[in-house]
Amino acid sequence: MNIAVVVRQVPDLVEPLEIDASGAALDVDEVEFLINETDDHALEQALLLKESGGGSITVVAIDFGQVDDVLYTAAAKGADRIVKIPYDDDDRPPRPAEAAAMIAEAVKDIDAELVLVGSSAHDELEGVLAPLLALKLELPYLGVIRGVKPGEGGSVTAFKEFPGAAMAQMNVKLPAVLGILAADQPPRYVPVSRIRAAMKSTEFEEKETAAAVPEPNVTVLRMHHPEPSGRAEMLTGSEDEVAARLAEILKEKGVVQ
């Protein structure tokens, strides 16, 4: 089976996020990027499918952030081809519609029977990239998938969980796009020595795209950290002072007499 896996970069939330001078966007220079978690699951699912039924995996990514690290890791894990889509703007991550258009163009050339992509990303909880991609590719789409098994005669079996703990097992005729929430098993660990070896041996295929994307009609006015509401009073000082003030407050509020 020829599988395409789409991976995206998202801001690493372990690092502090800064707002840039415009006050309407993240300061990308200060952001560390990492692979979108569900995309990592999509890659793992592809690896599992390849291991059980053979085939080839092509990883597709837009050249943004620290995507090379992600791509070398994917190669070290067992991806056969890496397609990197050039992207010029270092300051602004591609919008979902833009990304979908670019990726669709690259995926078309791969001739993939199955396209796996993370269901959503923490900077794109709506999860529109995957369905938009399916739309562009004119392929059926099924999202929020928790596991895929090879099926009979050009199909796969996809597992989907519904609220209320109902699981559906679906036969999906290929080609199709699946939005992956979780792979059959958590993404595997790949040792640094293998990543380093992949850095030496892996060649990225550059795929220029010329997708026309309309300007968005939504503008970010302001981006900011949550602001304290001002209702909290921090009690400081010695234990006795804190206790005295606390007692005072409780009296003021009428909690104690």
Place this chain on the structure above:
Amino acid sequence: MPTEVTILGISGAVWLLLLLAICSAVFAWRMSALLRVLAMGRRENRLDHPVLRAWTFLKEVICQSRMLTGESIINWAHPAIFWGFCFFVIASALMFVGGIAAPWLWIPQVEEIPVLGTLVDLFAVIVLVGLIASSIRRYILTPPGLQRTMDATIVVLLIAALMVSFLLAEAGGYADEVWCHAPASVGMSENAEKSESCPRERGHGTQTFLPAGTATAYVMLAAGVSPEGVVNVGVTAWWVHVAILLTFLVYLPFSKHMHLIWAPFAVFFAELPAKGTLPAADDSGKEPSTQLGLFTWRMLLSGYACAECGRCERVCPAVESGSKLSPREILHDLKSLVLKDGIATLKGRKPDDDGREFIGGTVPAEAIWACTSCYACVDICPVRNEHVPIIVQMRRKLVDEGKVDAKLQETLMSLQRYGNSQGKSARKRFDWAKDLPGGLKDATKEPVDMLWFLGDYAAYHPSSARVSRLVALVFNQAGIDFGVLAKGEKSAGNDVRRIGEEGLFEMLAEQNMKALGKADFQRIVTTDPHTYHTLKHEYSRFGLETPVVHYSEVLDECLRTGKLSPKRSLEGKAVYHDPCYLGRYNGIYDPPRRVIDATGLERVEMPRNRENSFCCGAGGGKIWMEEEEGISERPAVSRIREALQIDGVTHFVVSCPKDLGMFEDAVKTVGAEDRLRIIDLGELVYEAIGMEEV
């Protein structure tokens, strides 16, 4: 000589020569096979430091130092048997040479050589006593981990038979010499008179004092055996002795007792001079053709050299806590693999392993991951086997295959990404010093005398980070010119190496070296023994040459030179826990003890102290793993109980950031946090010099 007989028309000397040739050929054939199997291991240079090696050999093999300071009974029984063996090698060599040469040439036998003859004679008895004592230990007292195998029984019986037959042969010689013409019925006194008139034949030198052999002769006589009978028994015993020796020669390289051949080599090729510096990973990129190729030749030799004494098992914290790991079994399994796969490969066959993997199959993954790398097993091993490097080697294979548990994987990913094991931003590494009066110097911006390399736990773990702050205040008080790598310090990678993630270790080391290269400093200090060990011994291949010291040494120095002076004497009774990587690995036992003494606390020792210290259970990356199922009691809890057995103990002093967290948890598990204070050495000094927490 007893070879001066004719058996089936052929001279005894020829028989002896023939038997010796056949048995030696079998021995040589087997030994050459075993050597060729060793050659299947990875290369590793163990010929460096020849003088130190020779000294170690003299001390530990010839003088049996590791046995003499070891467990009771066997601490004298083994040296006795070993030294007896050495003397008997001479005796046996003379027997064979003399026996074969007898028709043509008289070669003096050991009992004819004064002093040496007496020693051999006495050792026959000493060895017998040693065998009885060690058998009582093995079969009746049976310490845990010591097996009652058929192999051991056979070997004990063979050695005993050797000694008895030697004594009988000696007795025969004595009878032949002294009573040769005596009538069968005479008593002893008459005998003595008669002996004067006996013609002296060459051999069986009566000038040599042979108390045990002579006594045997008299006992036999008293038991009613005729002097001729004693002589005849002696001749038979001589041949029996020879037969057992030859049996031994053939049996040895096939048995557990092959340690007798290999252990001296294992000691000579021991890990020297520093302990616990693991071999680098094989970066040839070639997959070894057999599973043996994953191990170095010295690791494979461990299998041959192992005497299965079980000491490693008796000191192992993982064994005590009921995990699946047994360092003894790992070596036993390795030996089986070496013999089975190795010999099969020699014969050009594919190893008959039923497709079972050695690593993760024969040796279960749980066992491989249970090791805390505390090195107690290596340190106690009489033949200097290296269990921990072998375990790490197996972990490397599991890591290479991505077979790590979820918690460990998360930690490794964090180390890859953030350079620390805590999943925290590198930018927060020095948050603990945010409000430090005077701030922290950045050694990459201004020169400092001492570069403080934090390590992950001292930087991020809440308790340890608090202590880091106190240590910084103490350093300031002592007027130490120190700084940190404000940007660029990553985990030093000690535990990463022990996990078996060598590539990640190399990456971290390279990143750290890059950062260190930008800094100006004279020496490195750290509070973390794990960081200390790896920077001191494992960064040299990345080019680090600066001296590395532990803060306990710095505090000790400051207290002794008066740079720090205690303002008040602390009250209480303290025990000190030796961290594995400071004590056992690097032999630093006294500086932290002197620091405790300087604070005024009364210091007492726990039963397991210094090189016998008991691991907290965190090392070797164990702290990053999910807890193995079926654990009876965590090592840290067992250690706290040990401390609490000391009457009136109030302080449990640690000098390792991991220890602090481990024992703080453990003391709560035991419910003794009100009675026993877990305190870092740095905080102790902080209190003693009368600083107020700011």
